[in-house]
Amino acid sequence: MEIKIPDQLSTLGHPQRLAIFRLLMRRYPDRVPAGEIATALGVKASTMSAYLALLMRADLVRQRRAGTSMLYSINMTTVQSLFGYLFSDCCRGRPDICMPFSTGTVPMPDRKHNVLFICVGNSARSIFAESVLRKTAGDRFNAYSAGTRPASRLNPFAMQLLQDKGHDISVLRSKDISEFSGPDAPHFDFVFTVCDQAANEECPAWEGQPVSGHWGIPDPARATGNDAQKALAFHRAYRALKHRIGLFTALNLESLNRIAIQNSVDEIGRANLEERA
Missing domain, CATH: 1.10.10.10 (Winged helix-like DNA-binding domain superfamily/Winged helix DNA-binding domain)
Structure with a gap:
């Protein structure tokens, strides 16, 4: 070697x-x-x-x-x-010289964790993930989302779907990733990219070494056809993210160390889900 x-x-x-x-x-x-x-x-x-x-x-x-x-x-x-x-x-x-290598066996703290979902436009996929996590496990996680090049408005198909699913869309807006890199930004425990293009780009280095994962989902906004066909693409993206977030929230974070949690996050990213078929 x-x-x-x-x-x-x-x-x-x-x-x-x-x-x-x-x-x-x-x-x-x-x-x-x-x-x-x-x-x-x-x-x-x-x-x-x-x-x-x-x-x-x-x-x-x-x-x-x-x-x-x-x-x-x-x-x-x-x-x-x-x-x-x-x-x-x-x-x-x-470890006093190479501190990043000493954190892997440290258990996650027993508290409410901050999670950031990133895509390019922050108009559909990352908004889906933020909304699903807030609704299904808002007592355990604070959910945020941002875009590397955020759209001027949220996608209307995405907003209609979230409203139909009973999510509170009044709290949603498209946000630039720079909002979460300043001194007053939340400390993130988890950062997930949910589109391939965002993962391909250079993102800021997150302080505190959050657990990171890539859960790429095809962009539903690229779907063609009539409104029903386009809406179906958004439903598929929503279901895929909801499934992955369900696997994530089922993890017993307080009993796992960072290495085990990172391995689980990566395994969720490998899941042979509908959008990867």
């Missing part, structure tokens, strides 16, 4: 290869098409292919074929070994 460490660090030393690695880490456990990565980072397809080949040669990224597409994901086993080597060898296993 030690023989590979210099190659892996050298591979990650290139800015654009590091950007690919960081994007795939944000999208974990998703498998992402090369074209989507290239578009998100503004890299030519031929250049992206070369960068991915080097990342695979360093065993940091895995490739899998799906039909005619090649999908890429983080090789988490290798990444964990790399980080573990740096911690044990370079930091000598000292």
Whole structure:
């Protein structure tokens, strides 16, 4: 393993290869098409292919074929070994030097937790998630949502669906993610991206190391057809998020440490739900 460490660090030393690695880490456990990565980072397809080949040669990224597409994901086993080597060898296993590594076995505090859901427009999917969590487990969680490029208004199909489901839509508005990065912003225990595009983007570093997850849901606003067909797309997105949030709220957070909670969050992201069929 030690023989590979210099190659892996050298591979990650290139800015654009590091950007690919960081994007795939944000999208974990998703498998992402090369074209989507290239578009998100503004890299030519031929250049992206070369960068991915080097990342695979360093065993940091895995490739899998799906039909005619090649999908890429983080090789988490290798990444964990790399980080573990740096911690044990370079930091000598000292938590006072490498503090981020000392928090994984600490239990979650027994209190009401703050949860932020992020998408691009903050007009449907993240609004769904905020509303569902507030209604189903508002006694245990404070629910928030934001967008990386928020829309000027909430999607009318989404608002009608939430109203029909008995949610209070008077408290909802489209918000920029910057609202939650200032000194007076809430301290977040959990941050979830619910659309692939938001996860592909650079988001602010959240203080306090919240548990993070990617629960990508296809954008219902892109649905075509008549109003009934469009409304069906919003119903599917709502049901998928409600199911994932149900799995999340069923976790006994007070009895689990951060590593166990993070693993559970990732497993929920892997769920073979309707929107991934």
